Amino acid sequence: MTKGYTDEEWFAIINRVEQDLDPTPTVYRAPHVGSEAFAKTIDHTLLKLDATEEQIDVICEEARKFNFKSVCIRLKWVDRVADDLHGSSVDVACVVGFHEGTQDSDKKATEAKNAVDAGATELDMVMNYVLLKQKQYVKVYNDIVAVRSVAPHPIVLKVILETSQLSPNEIIAGCKIAEAAKADFVKTSTGFNGKGATREIVRLMKSVVGDKMKVKASGGIKTVNDCIGMMEAGAERIGASSGVSIMEEVKTRPKQAMGEPDLEGADGY
Numbered sequence: 019m020t021k022g023y024t025d026e027e028w029f030a031i032i033n034r035v036e037q038d039l040d041p042t043p044t045v046y047r048a049p050h051v052g053s054e055a056f057a058k059t060i061d062h063t064l065l066k067l068d069a070t071e072e073q074i075d076v077i078c079e080e081a082r083k084f085n086f087k088s089v090c091i092r093l094k095w096v097d098r099v100a101d102d103l104h105g106s107s108v109d110v111a112c113v114v115g116f117h118e119g120t121q122d123s124d125k126k127a128t129e130a131k132n133a134v135d136a137g138a139t140e141l142d143m144v145m146n147y148v149l150l151k152q153k154q155y156v157k158v159y160n161d162i163v164a165v166r167s168v169a170p171h172p173i174v175l176k177v178i179l180e181t182s183q184l185s186p187n188e189i190i191a192g193c194k195i196a197e198a199a200k201a202d203f204v205k206t207s208t209g210f211n212g213k214g215a216t217r218e219i220v221r222l223m224k225s226v227v228g229d230k231m232k233v234k235a236s237g238g239i240k241t242v243n244d245c246i247g248m249m250e251a252g253a254e255r256i257g258a259s260s261g262v263s264i265m266e267e268v269k270t271r272p273k274q275a276m277g278e279p280d281l282e283g284a285d286g287y
């Protein structure tokens with residue numbers, strides 16, 4: 019998929035990227051709150067192991083009602099969600115290697131293929147961040163390539179870095195390796211391990227990937243202002259189990275005039 023670097027070459031590339039990062043933060047424009055584009059940033063997510071059929075059907079109904087971007091679930095639910103969402107504009111997203119990320123690449127690839135065969139059009143795979151921390155960059159790259167090779171474009175591939183477990187240098191490494199492996203998104207967190215997304219981390223990830231990839235913020239995003247803050251930091255997708263309460267909050271907010279930027283989320287940087 020790209021030139022195969024050695025671990026030593028990756029090490030040098032990552033450190034060069036870190037040195038060259040522009041320290042000036044860019045503020046991106048979030049879609050208008052209440053717009054269709056705002057709802058279409060949200061992956062409506064239910065990943066708890068004890069989810070029931072009824073709960074899965076409910077989140078699909080909610081996703082249709084609010085016109086979210088996707089419903090994000092585990093493999094066992096992909097068939098059902100694909101049926102529930104049939105005829106809607108809501109996509110089916112499935113997690114892979116969730117939530118540890120340490121499974122064998124073959125297992126992840128099989129899981130990814132089964133998800134796509136069952137109707138998933140987006141995959142949120144957990145990077146092997148344990149190997150990343152050991153600077154085994156080539157293995158991390160090959161792990162992502164293994165999934166990408168069974169789920170080529172137009173399947174959307176997001177790579178979850180689990181940023182709470184990583185240093186800034188390791189986050190930069192995860193972003194560059196995911197980009198080289200032709201993933202579409204880097205995603206902050208599983209929501210199951212440590213702190214979720216922060217604006218600072220989203221900003222760092224966006225400054226590394228620039229226009230080459232998109233950033234998904236996830237984990238602990240519960241309010242409209244959380245969403246705006248993440249989007250102004252550079253996220254173009256939000257993963258949240260709180261999508262409904264976010265949309266309920268949207269209804270209570272005064273309408274924005276068209277063309278006016280919403281800068282509320284800029285507070286608290």
Ligand SMILES: O=C[C@H](O)COP(=O)(O)O
Binds near residue numbers: 259
């Ligand atoms: O990818 C999504 C996360 O699991 C959602 O986390 P959350 O339950 O904190 O919104």
